[in-house]
Amino acid sequence: MPLASIPDEVGLSAPRLRALVRQDLGIALAHLRRWGRRRTAIASLPDGAAALAAATAGFADQAHLTRTARDFIGRTPASLRPSRSA
Numbered sequence: 001m002p003l004a005s006i007p008d009e010v011g012l013s014a015p016r017l018r019a020l021v022r023q024d025l026g027i028a029l030a031h032l033r034r035w036g037r038r039r040t041a042i043a044s045l046p047d048g049a050a051a052l053a054a055a056t057a058g059f060a061d062q063a064h065l066t067r068t069a070r071d072f073i074g075r076t077p078a079s080l081r082p083s084r085s086a
Contacts, residue, residue, distance in 0.1 A: 003033055038072055041065050042080055050077045 006029070007014040021029040041050075041057035054065035054077075062077075069077050 003030060006033075034068060035072065038065070038068050042069065042077060045077055045080060053077065 004014070007017045010017060012020070018029045021027070021032060025032060037057045037059065041053040041059065044053040044056055050065065051062040054060075054062045057065070059065040059068065066076050069075060069080070
C-alpha cells in the first residue's frame, strides 16, 4: 500500500496520522512502514531467494533490501537465514 493512501484507509489526515505515530511510537510513519517491509522480506527468506523476498515486500531490488536491513539491524538478509546443516 502506498504511504500516501494510509491516511485515507484509517480515516485521518496525513499530518494527523504522522503526528499520532510519532507521538505514540516515537518514530516517523515512513520509518515504521520500512520496518514492516523489512520484516516481511526477512520472514520470507527461508522459503526463497533474497531478490524474490525483496520484490514481495515492495523493495526496488535486492540491494535496496540489503541496505535497509543493514541500516535497521546491522546485518544483511543473507546473515539472517537459518543455517542449513545436515
